[in-house]
Amino acid sequence: MKLPSQLFVDGAYRNSASGRQTALVNPATEESFAEVVAADVADVKAAVESAHRAWDSGWRDLTPGKRTEMLFNVARQLREQTEEIARLETLHIGKPISDSRDEAALGARVFEYYAGAIGKFCGQTIPVARGGFDFTLRQPMGVVAAIVPWNFPFPIACWKAAPALAAGNCVVLKPASLSPLTALKLGELAHAAGLPPGVLQVLPGPGGAIGDALVTDPMVRKVSFTGSTEIGRRIMELAARDLKRISLELGGKSPNIVFADADWQRAAETSPMSVFANTGQDCCARSRVFVERSVFEPFVEKFVAATKKLVVGDPTKPETQLGPLVSSGQRTGVEEFLADARKRGSKFACGGGRLHSKGYYLEPTVLLEVGKEDRCWREEIFGPVVCITPFDDEAQMLREVNASPYGLSGSLWTNDIRRALRVSRAVQSGVLSVNSHSSVHVEAPFGGFKTSGLGRDLGMAAMEGYTELKNVYVAE
Ligand code: NAD
Ligand code: MN
Numbered sequence: 001m002k003l004p005s006q007l008f009v010d011g012a013y014r015n016s017a018s019g020r021q022t023a024l025v026n027p028a029t030e031e032s033f034a035e036v037v038a039a040d041v042a043d044v045k046a047a048v049e050s051a052h053r054a055w056d057s058g059w060r061d062l063t064p065g066k067r068t069e070m071l072f073n074v075a076r077q078l079r080e081q082t083e084e085i086a087r088l089e090t091l092h093i094g095k096p097i098s099d100s101r102d103e104a105a106l107g108a109r110v111f112e113y114y115a116g117a118i119g120k121f122c123g124q125t126i127p128v129a130r131g132g133f134d135f136t137l138r139q140p141m142g143v144v145a146a147i148v149p150w151n152f153p154f155p156i157a158c159w160k161a162a163p164a165l166a167a168g169n170c171v172v173l174k175p176a177s178l179s180p181l182t183a184l185k186l187g188e189l190a191h192a193a194g195l196p197p198g199v200l201q202v203l204p205g206p207g208g209a210i211g212d213a214l215v216t217d218p219m220v221r222k223v224s225f226t227g228s229t230e231i232g233r234r235i236m237e238l239a240a241r242d243l244k245r246i247s248l249e250l251g252g253k254s255p256n257i258v259f260a261d262a263d264w265q266r267a268a269e270t271s272p273m274s275v276f277a278n279t280g281q282d283c284c285a286r287s288r289v290f291v292e293r294s295v296f297e298p299f300v301e302k303f304v305a306a307t308k309k310l311v312v313g314d315p316t317k318p319e320t321q322l323g324p325l326v327s328s329g330q331r332t333g334v335e336e337f338l339a340d341a342r343k344r345g346s347k348f349a350c351g352g353g354r355l356h357s358k359g360y361y362l363e364p365t366v367l368l369e370v371g372k373e374d375r376c377w378r379e380e381i382f383g384p385v386v387c388i389t390p391f392d393d394e395a396q397m398l399r400e401v402n403a404s405p406y407g408l409s410g411s412l413w414t415n416d417i418r419r420a421l422r423v424s425r426a427v428q429s430g431v432l433s434v435n436s437h438s439s440v441h442v443e444a445p446f447g448g449f450k451t452s453g454l455g456r457d458l459g460m461a462a463m464e465g466y467t468e469l470k471n472v473y474v475a476e
Helices: 043-054 065-080 080-094 098-122 153-166 183-191 205-218 229-240 264-280 293-308 327-341 394-404 417-426 459-465
Strands: 007-011 012-014 019-028 030-039 135-138 141-145 170-174 200-203 219-225 243-251 257-258 288-293 347-350 364-370 385-391 411-413 469-475
Touching: 007 043, 007 183, 019 080, 030 170, 043 141, 043 170, 043 200, 043 205, 065 080, 065 098, 065 153, 065 183, 065 264, 080 153, 080 183, 098 153, 098 459, 135 229, 141 153, 141 205, 153 170, 153 183, 170 183, 170 205, 170 411, 183 200, 205 219, 205 229, 219 229, 229 243, 257 264, 257 394, 264 288, 264 293, 264 385, 264 411, 288 394, 293 364, 293 385, 327 385, 385 394, 394 417, 411 417, 417 459, 459 469
Parallel strands: 141 170, 141 219, 170 200, 219 243, 257 288, 257 411, 288 385, 364 385
Antiparallel strands: 007 012, 007 200, 019 030, 135 469, 347 364
16 A cells, blocks of 8 residues: 655655655554654645645636536545545554444545535525515535644545635645545545646645634635644634634533433443544543433443443454544543543543453453542543533533533433433534434534534535535616
């Protein structure tokens, strides 16, 4: 397998201006296996200029039919290469191969959805008071910067690039420094599928070095970011100068609420993967579980039993459910949370230690009796750690759920339809699922309330977010 190792700019792989490189470490083996070129400020300028050129010289004016055809061609290329994409994903971030395969296919499906959306994305005709003819247009913005994290590198890159391109923009994509391979592959395959040079550029490298240049470049009209709340805030501040459009998908501390009237046995068996999948490095992780008191003890027992059955190990094996943490630093960060939980006297129902002699593994960990002021309860851990707590009163429980500054996702388990509707309205989050743990649907809006974000990915909402809305009035 040949690994991408350069920037992808203007339709070809290139070296960076400085020649600086980032070493990639396989988190399952702790071995360095490749070096990838890191983009510099000069490369940002070149990529943004190339994207703007591509936009101005043809992409913006392409007919909807032609753009549809091109995005379907990209989707077909991705479908044909899902196995290679999956292997690259597993290699650089340690994601279990079966998940990597699903996510590679998801990326292709996102391109299919937005290819098909182009001809269904409509403005309005508005009966304005003075008569005449009034209609709206959804117009592309120009160059979009997409900055993505390392936890779902390929699907998130696709779900930013595809709607931005479908709406008629060109894209500069910046993957996280830990996960450049699948983003570069996306650029390569998209151009192999016929996207003109400059329409999709990929700039790997540390965000600290090029982030400001990318976000403040006057030719970048929109920044679409997924990552930490801390960097999201910084992007919002920088964007304020030019009133640049932004969308932000940030952190979470999502609740999983289980009522006694629910099929709580099924909830208990399926809930471990709602927080431990991707080794807990998931912005939608249901990391706070609220269980109605009367079923609390049997729920915890089943939850812990299901957790102990999870297969944690070599991510290249198809039976593996949890791989390592993405890096040594990520594991250390999670261990600091566990140390705090020990100091505070929380009860470890299972887990808490490292696993295997090589690789950044941690046991999935279930914490009980966690104080509502403790770090593990309040902060996003981004590792395989869950807190489970009993509740007696619905209203009091909802106050605790909504006390979090985050509001991304969550689950609710009940068989009482009135309760399901009432609690769905009350939980402050952008995404919620009843009697399931799904968060992401290609066709539906995805994003957060409060400090979990601004704007929405996926569905038609994302496409709207990559356009300016123009109103045209024609006198009669
Ligand atoms: P991060 O914020 O450190 O990095 C995200 C991206 O921003 C990376 O590409 C990084 O290189 C870049 N970056 C870093 N500094 C920058 C700067 N100064 N300017 C511009 N870009 C910069 O986040 P992470 O550690 O990669 O990912 C983990 C975080 O992402 C978690 O908080 C998680 O909840 C969040 N996340 C959210 C979603 C969502 O959809 N809401 C999805 C996945 C991850
Ligand atoms: Mn980070």
